[in-house]
Amino acid sequence: MRKKKMNDEDYPTTGHEWDGIREYDKPMPRWWLWTFYLTIVFSVGYVIAYPAIPLLKGATPGLLEYSSRGEVRENIELVNGQNAAIEAKLLATPLAEISADPELSRFATAGGGAVFRTYCAQCHGAGAQGFKGYPNLQDDDWLWGGNIESIALTVRHGIRHDADEDTRYSEMPKFGEILESEEIANLAQYVSLISGQEYDKAAAAQGKISFGDNCSSCHGDAGLGDVEQGAPNLADALWLYGGDVETVTESITNSRFGVMPAWQGRITEAQIKQVTFYVHQLGGGE
Amino acid sequence: MTTQTEQPPRLFEGREPVFPQRVSGWYRRLKWWLMIFTLGIYYITPWIRWDRGPNLPDQAVLVDMANARFFFFWIEIWPHELYFVAGLLIMAGLGLFLFTAALGRVWCGYACPQTVWTDLFILVERWVEGDRNERIRLLRADISFRKTRLRLTKWTLWLIIAIATGGAWVFYFADAPTLFHDLITGNAAFVAYGTIAVLTATTFIFGGFLREQVCTYMCPWPRIQAAMMDEDSLTVSYRDWRGEPRGKLGKAEGDCIDCMACVNVCPQGIDIRDGQQVECITCALCIDACDTMMEKIGKPRGLIDYCALSDEPLERAGNPPKSIWNHVLRLRNFIYFGLWASIGVAMVVALFIRSDFSATIKPDRNPRFVKLSDGSVRNAYDLKIRNQSGQERVFHISIKTEEPLRLDLQGTDELNVVVPADEILHQRVYIVAKPEHNSSQIDSSDVRFWVEDRSTGDRAHTDSFFAGDAK
Numbered sequence: 001m002r003k004k005k006m007n008d009e010d011y012p013t014t015g016h017e018w019d020g021i022r023e024y025d026k027p028m029p030r031w032w033l034w035t036f037y038l039t040i041v042f043s044v045g046y047v048i049a050y051p052a053i054p055l056l057k058g059a060t061p062g063l064l065e066y067s068s069r070g071e072v073r074e075n076i077e078l079v080n081g082q083n084a085a086i087e088a089k090l091l092a093t094p095l096a097e098i099s100a101d102p103e104l105s106r107f108a109t110a111g112g113g114a115v116f117r118t119y120c121a122q123c124h125g126a127g128a129q130g131f132k133g134y135p136n137l138q139d140d141d142w143l144w145g146g147n148i149e150s151i152a153l154t155v156r157h158g159i160r161h162d163a164d165e166d167t168r169y170s171e172m173p174k175f176g177e178i179l180e181s182e183e184i185a186n187l188a189q190y191v192s193l194i195s196g197q198e199y200d201k202a203a204a205a206q207g208k209i210s211f212g213d214n215c216s217s218c219h220g221d222a223g224l225g226d227v228e229q230g231a232p233n234l235a236d237a238l239w240l241y242g243g244d245v246e247t248v249t250e251s252i253t254n255s256r257f258g259v260m261p262a263w264q265g266r267i268t269e270a271q272i273k274q275v276t277f278y279v280h281q282l283g284g285g286e
Numbered sequence: 287m288t289t290q291t292e293q294p295p296r297l298f299e300g301r302e303p304v305f306p307q308r309v310s311g312w313y314r315r316l317k318w319w320l321m322i323f324t325l326g327i328y329y330i331t332p333w334i335r336w337d338r339g340p341n342l343p344d345q346a347v348l349v350d351m352a353n354a355r356f357f358f359f360w361i362e363i364w365p366h367e368l369y370f371v372a373g374l375l376i377m378a379g380l381g382l383f384l385f386t387a388a389l390g391r392v393w394c395g396y397a398c399p400q401t402v403w404t405d406l407f408i409l410v411e412r413w414v415e416g417d418r419n420e421r422i423r424l425l426r427a428d429i430s431f432r433k434t435r436l437r438l439t440k441w442t443l444w445l446i447i448a449i450a451t452g453g454a455w456v457f458y459f460a461d462a463p464t465l466f467h468d469l470i471t472g473n474a475a476f477v478a479y480g481t482i483a484v485l486t487a488t489t490f491i492f493g494g495f496l497r498e499q500v501c502t503y504m505c506p507w508p509r510i511q512a513a514m515m516d517e518d519s520l521t522v523s524y525r526d527w528r529g530e531p532r533g534k535l536g537k538a539e540g541d542c543i544d545c546m547a548c549v550n551v552c553p554q555g556i557d558i559r560d561g562q563q564v565e566c567i568t569c570a571l572c573i574d575a576c577d578t579m580m581e582k583i584g585k586p587r588g589l590i591d592y593c594a595l596s597d598e599p600l601e602r603a604g605n606p607p608k609s610i611w612n613h614v615l616r617l618r619n620f621i622y623f624g625l626w627a628s629i630g631v632a633m634v635v636a637l638f639i640r641s642d643f644s645a646t647i648k649p650d651r652n653p654r655f656v657k658l659s660d661g662s663v664r665n666a667y668d669l670k671i672r673n674q675s676g677q678e679r680v681f682h683i684s685i686k687t688e689e690p691l692r693l694d695l696q697g698t699d700e701l702n703v704v705v706p707a708d709e710i711l712h713q714r715v716y717i718v719a720k721p722e723h724n725s726s727q728i729d730s731s732d733v734r735f736w737v738e739d740r741s742t743g744d745r746a747h748t749d750s751f752f753a754g755d756a757k
Contacts, residue, residue: 029503030298099697127652138656236659283666
């Protein structure tokens with residue numbers, strides 16, 4: 001059955017020669033050629049089945065109408081379906097009891113982290129570390145309360161968000177329009193005193209009187225603040241805008257108040273619970 | 287084109303059919319046993335059970351992709367221990383170096399799946415269609431009922447083997463009895479059916495039709511091996527100084543009677559008497575064929591034999607060749623063996639001294655620290671505890687620092703955590719430095735986290751740092 005083998009000398013060469021070594025022009029094995037034809041057939045099938053030929057807008061859709069975006073959408077729906085049971089459980093569980101269930105905690109933390117990075121990180125920072133004027137959510141200093149219910153309330157209704165009826169509201173007067181600049185300077189010295197910084201004794205004594213008249217109704221007699229009114233604690237080491245005399249003077253003169261949007265209606269109830277739980281477990285939650 | 291040919295050049299070269307003849311002898315027997323051994327390992331391994339307790343799978347060898355675990359009898363490998371797998375691959379590579387340097391293409395001839403399955407397919411072919419001459423006649427015969435029946439029988443048997451081959455593969459990746467039941471009832475995952483389909487097709491085509499072409503055209507190994515062999519490597523060779531000039535029995539001067547037995551049994555379709563060639567997988571069947579013939583005509587065996595190239599001048603001069611051990615036990619092989627063995631020993635030692643739990647720590651980078659209302663500085667960390675045992679365990683967490691800093695765990699007032707069997711626990715932990723502590727003001731100070739198994743007292747540690755508010 002063996003065919004007479006062709007001798008190597010009988011084969012044509014490509015005509016290339018390097019140091020006496022010539023390159024044969026031998027035919028391909030047949031299976032190789034078939035594989036090559038097969039890829040051509042495959043490519044035709046592919047062009048028919050899948051998006052392939054670019055048009056001015058988009059490309060030919062292909063019979064299977066495949067799109068990678070559609071695939072992502074399907075995957076998201078798949079995951080949402082897989083999470084449906086635990087999400088229902090999350091909705092049925094009171095906020096304070098989530099932490100007792102490790103599986104629910106993991107779900108809330110992971111989901112809340114995603115919500116936070118999507119909607120909250122723009123102001124509060126990716127690590128919730130805050131910026132000047134935007135509170136740090138990892139520390140133990142809370143303007144409007146740091147227990148899980150208070151955080152939920154803030155997320156739901158925002159702060160000073162006019163469009164929401166239940167938003168919490170307070171406004172510090174611009175004392176530059178009420179007090180003399182000397183009085184404001186004295187107040188700033190008194191704030192330095194209660195927050196444990198360097199201060200002028202005489203001015204601070206004057207400031208103390210002024211503080212009782214103008215500030216203590218919101219910030220308290222000792223300057224410890226009031227979470228009911230969103231009045232910051234002036235006696236601790238943390239400052240939202242800065243605790244040096246210059247910044248405090250500016251704060252008293254022109255007043256400060258930040259605005260946070262309400263998230264109820266913009267994100268789902270489950271997302272509100274998740275992000276609340278996430279923020280609460282960052283280390284500052286009470 | 288400098289050379290003119292009379293016909294236009296062909297676009298392809300058709301395969302020359304190969305019809306290996308039945309042969310018996312020492313190497314054939316060795317190959318049967320090796321086939322039973324290797325195929326046995328392949329098909330049976332996933333069905334071996336190994337009790338690991340209630341929390342772990344009871345399959346002796348299991349690559350659990352979904353849970354990222356690899357089980358091998360008493361060994362369980364986690365993803366962070368992948369260096370064991372890397373070590374095994376390096377050992378496999380060095381092992382091939384060693385075997386190739388010592389015994390030539392012994393892997394190709396005896397153990398390569400392509401060789402073993404092709405051998406099995408040829409066995410089926412011979413069983414259905416008869417030996418070499420009958421198969422040649424069948425190929426030449428016109429299409430008939432008998433030819434169709436024989437072909438269909440052969441292909442059906444091949445297909446059954448191919449399906450079993452593809453089927454066995456997927457059992458390594460899931461609980462075999464469960465998967466088998468799912469496969470039969472049509473409930474298995476698509477990827478399982480897809481894998482079986484692909485492996486069935488490749489087995490059927492590679493073993494049934496492509497055969498020696500896989501070795502000659504597709505496999506890079508023959509080329510690589512050529513670089514690893516030297517004149518002391520043992521390869522299947524024809525002693526042409528003894529055989530030539532060949533001729534018909536009684537008329538020849540050399541021992542070779544040109545009976546073509548060595549060519550007829552060759553699964554690669556080559557003539558070993560042409561010398562070493564890239565197609566030869568050193569399956570040694572031509573040795574058996576030639577020895578049988580030599581015995582029949584009363585000549586000494588070994589006209590075709592395992593020889594080393596360096597012996598050729600010696601033998602041409604009429605001296606006996608050096609002993610096999612003389613070739614095998616040489617410096618190069620000792621170096622390969624030394625490297626191979628030292629990696630093996632190192633891995634075994636590593637396997638025995640590894641702990642069945644470990645901890646890693648990752649400090650929060652954003653923010654690096656948080657200032658608290660009393661002026662303290664707090665750092666947050668993600669502590670990861672891996673419990674690699676089959677039991678739930680309680681771990682006590684503590685820190686070692688220069689100053690007495692406070693350790694807190696998120697969500698609990700205790701310093702103990704429970705890690706379920708065969709799981710990783712992520713625990714957020716905090717370290718707080720008071721304002722009076724030096725650590726709260728310097729950029730970085732060292733922290734060592736200790737994790738202690740409450741029941742056994744075994745400890746593991748992981749190092750990190752504490753970031754202060756350096757201003």
